Amino acid sequence: MSGFAPPxxxxxxxxxxxxxxxxxxxxxxYTLLPVLWLVLAAAKNRDALFxxxxxxxxxxxxxxxxxxxxATQDGIYGRWYVNSLLYAVLGAALGSMVSVACGYAFxxxxxxxKEKLFGLVLAxxxxxxxxxxLPLYLMASEVGVVNTFWSVFIPVLFNPFGVYLGRVFSQGYxxxxxxEAARVDGAGELASYFRVALRMLGPGVVxxxxxxxxxxxxxxxxxxxxxxxxxxxPVSLGLYIWNSSAVVTPDYYPVVxxxxxLAVLPLIVAFVLLQxxxxxxxxxxxxx
Amino acid sequence: xxxxxxxxxxxxxxxxxxxxxxxxxAVPRSGAPDTARRRRLGACAALMTPFFVxxxxxxxVPVGGAVWLSFFSDDQPGLGFGPERTVFAGLRxxxxxxxxxxxxxxxxxxxxxxxxxxxxxxxxxxxxALLLDSxxxxxxxxxxxxxxxxxxVPGLIAAVIWLYLYTPGLSPVVEALAEADxxxxxxxxxxxxxxxxxxxxxxxxxxxxxxxxxxxxxxPRELTEAALVDGAGPVRTALQIKVPLVRASGVMVAMxxxxxxxxxxxxxxxLSQATPIVGSRFTPNMYIYDAAFTRxxxxxxxxxxxxxxxxxxxxxxGLSRWSNRTGAAHxxxxxxx
Numbered sequence: 001m002s003g004f005a006p007p008x009x010x011x012x013x014x015x016x017x018x019x020x021x022x023x024x025x026x027x028x029x030y031t032l033l034p035v036l037w038l039v040l041a042a043a044k045n046r047d048a049l050f051x052x053x054x055x056x057x058x059x060x061x062x063x064x065x066x067x068x069x070x071a072t073q074d075g076i077y078g079r080w081y082v083n084s085l086l087y088a089v090l091g092a093a094l095g096s097m098v099s100v101a102c103g104y105a106f107x108x109x110x111x112x113x114k115e116k117l118f119g120l121v122l123a124x125x126x127x128x129x130x131x132x133x134l135p136l137y138l139m140a141s142e143v144g145v146v147n148t149f150w151s152v153f154i155p156v157l158f159n160p161f162g163v164y165l166g167r168v169f170s171q172g173y174x175x176x177x178x179x180e181a182a183r184v185d186g187a188g189e190l191a192s193y194f195r196v197a198l199r200m201l202g203p204g205v206v207x208x209x210x211x212x213x214x215x216x217x218x219x220x221x222x223x224x225x226x227x228x229x230x231x232x233x234p235v236s237l238g239l240y241i242w243n244s245s246a247v248v249t250p251d252y253y254p255v256v257x258x259x260x261x262l263a264v265l266p267l268i269v270a271f272v273l274l275q276x277x278x279x280x281x282x283x284x285x286x287x288x
Numbered sequence: 289x290x291x292x293x294x295x296x297x298x299x300x301x302x303x304x305x306x307x308x309x310x311x312x313x314a315v316p317r318s319g320a321p322d323t324a325r326r327r328r329l330g331a332c333a334a335l336m337t338p339f340f341v342x343x344x345x346x347x348x349v350p351v352g353g354a355v356w357l358s359f360f361s362d363d364q365p366g367l368g369f370g371p372e373r374t375v376f377a378g379l380r381x382x383x384x385x386x387x388x389x390x391x392x393x394x395x396x397x398x399x400x401x402x403x404x405x406x407x408x409x410x411x412x413x414x415x416x417a418l419l420l421d422s423x424x425x426x427x428x429x430x431x432x433x434x435x436x437x438x439x440x441v442p443g444l445i446a447a448v449i450w451l452y453l454y455t456p457g458l459s460p461v462v463e464a465l466a467e468a469d470x471x472x473x474x475x476x477x478x479x480x481x482x483x484x485x486x487x488x489x490x491x492x493x494x495x496x497x498x499x500x501x502x503x504x505x506x507x508p509r510e511l512t513e514a515a516l517v518d519g520a521g522p523v524r525t526a527l528q529i530k531v532p533l534v535r536a537s538g539v540m541v542a543m544x545x546x547x548x549x550x551x552x553x554x555x556x557x558x559l560s561q562a563t564p565i566v567g568s569r570f571t572p573n574m575y576i577y578d579a580a581f582t583r584x585x586x587x588x589x590x591x592x593x594x595x596x597x598x599x600x601x602x603x604x605x606g607l608s609r610w611s612n613r614t615g616a617a618h619x620x621x622x623x624x625x
Contacts, residue, residue, distance in 0.1 A: 016522070020424040027416055028434040031494055034449045035437065037460065041452070102339035109332035124347055126604045130551040131597045134576050134589055135350030138357060155346045163339060183324075189331030218442040220554045221573070225581075236444040243448060244561045253458065260445045267440040275433065282495070283502040 035264070042261040045254065065258040072242075072255050079231055080238040081262070084217060087152055087234055092213040095157040099212075100205050103166020104197060108179065118167075124160030130221045137225045151226040152234070156216045162208040165281060169204030170197070207281035210274055217267055235263040351597065358382065358591035381591035390569040391592060395599075397481070398571050402549045405485045409545050410538055413493055417500030418526045432501065435494030443491060447558040450487045455562065475563040487555045496541045503537040504530055539611035543604055550600050553577070572596045 043062040069077050106118055136155055140146045174197045182192035198205070223237045230238070239259050246252035271278060361377035385391050416435065420428055438446060453459045454474035456466075465472055474483045507530055515525045553573040560566040560574075568582065569575040572592065580589035 017424045020419050024419055024425050024431050028431055031435050031438050038449055098338045101335040105332045105335035128547055128551045130553060130573055132350050134580055134593050135354035139350050139353050158342045158346045189327055220444050236442055240444055247561050260448050264441050264445055271440040282498050
């Protein structure tokens with residue numbers, strides 16, 4: 001379009017273009033610089049950290065910091081990391097399968113009261129998990145599963161927004177004719193879901209998985225309420241405990257910073273590699 | 289997305305037939321419509337059951353349990369010796385919560401936070417999305433990715449990063465400001481709330497920019513081109529053509545931002561380790577945590593949870609009703625795509 005602009009408008013346009021790029025550029029700096037600070041700070045030893053001398057490359061001590069991190073409290077950070085991976089990867093894998101299957105069934109089958117039932121799912125979207133954390137704790141303590149792996153793992157499987165996305169993706173990716181063809185060929189209903197529809201829903205499953213992975217990795221309130229045994233903590237809760245020590249003992253600052261950097265990396269890698277999926281998820285979410 | 293759909297359809301056709309071939313025994317039965325219908329409903333139930341079991345166990349039962357528990361209270365007989373008894377207390381916990389100045393102060397803090405944060409978020413995210421959509425921005429994809437990146441940083445770690453950037457001695461920002469003779473205490477009485485708003489803004493701005501940008505991409509190009517031909521400048525086109533068409537996204541962004549703002553917990557919880565200004569009952573969720581785990585008063589915590597849940601549901605329901613009523617035109621336009 002800009003190529004057809006009349007010459008007299010060129011100067012203000014150029015100015016406007018510069019201003020627009022400057023505003024967007026500044027916003028990107030605002031979002032990126034704190035992450036860059038985390039990377040630089042994780043590569044500094046404690047003294048350089050407190051002299052705010054971040055850009056000098058003299059005392060590069062990322063390796064030292066990492067080995068200190070994994071030596072603190074007998075390497076409990078590694079344990080937390082594994083826990084986070086278990087909660088997030090297993091939880092998101094299982095949760096996204098359950099949600100997408102349900103969303104698919106909402107799209108492809110007709111039965112009485114379907115939209116009312118879907119309304120209940122949407123009510124689940126409207127109620128954030130933090131509101132449920134305390135009630136869940138009270139229930140878990142009745143059953144006696146407080147302070148176990150399951151007390152965190154089972155609640156995070158619940159992903160009503162995944163059901164919504166599953167329904168949207170099923171509408172978009174799985175044509176009814178394909179299922180009809182499978183039926184004519186005599187395939188069972190569940191077999192055609194697992195062998196035909198699920199393959200087509202692949203990108204949708206990845207999207208739901210990615211969002212649920214982030215949500216579980218972010219989870220803080222629920223583990224904080226449920227867990228008292230440090231060996232069951234996810235990274236976020238462990239770093240929270242260490243940060244409270246840092247206020248008293250500054251030795252903990254480099255440990256918290258390095259631990260934070262390592263905890264952020266897998267998600268950043270996932271989001272950069274899987275751009276297509278989260279964009280399609282946000283697009284589907286916005287076309288309500 | 290259309291390209292994805294077609295390639296996926298093409299690729300999945302073959303395995304579908306292979307799967308069907310593996311079960312020839314099912315063929316004769318599918319003839320009777322009644323059996324077919326029952327089989328479909330059975331499959332539907334099988335696909336839905338796992339999710340609805342979860343829905344009951346981790347959603348309906350806890351909510352019901354919280355409501356139930358909020359009507360009971362642990363009474364200690366006499367001087368506090370002897371076993372505790374759980375007795376029916378009626379609305380006593382609700383009266384205690386709603387007349388507790390620290391709970392009301394927490395609600396007030398959250399309301400103030402929402403009033404600052406939500407309009408600012410909607411305006412900034414919309415403005416950035418409009419700039420990205422204007423066609424004047426170089427490296428649009430990179431800019432979007434850069435803006436979105438903080439969403440991949442867990443909330444607690446975002447709070448850690450910003451807490452350290454607020455802490456004198458640790459923060460290059462505070463030092464740079466000090467060199468310019470500006471002293472700012474980011475964790476002072478008047479600055480701590482804006483500081484928390486900033487953490488939330490940083491985390492979620494890019495996410496909402498992507499939502500607005502996706503909606504703007506769906507605006508028919510003929511409309512904006514027609515406006516340009518009619519002599520409207522890019523700013524006027526953006527404000528008078530594009531903005532009204534992405535209203536629904538604006539309402540959705542506002543609604544989800546509101547729901548999450550009411551749950552404010554992680555950031556103030558972390559800041560409370562560093563500054564006495566953020567007390568242990570700074571927000572409703574912190575009040576609930578404090579009531580349950582510091583004061584061991586489950587009845588009070590349950591009542592506060594129910595109040596917070598009711599406020600959340602009422603506000604989001606009200607907002608969605610209001611948007612459904614006023615956004616019919618937009619929905620019709622979206623539906624025609």
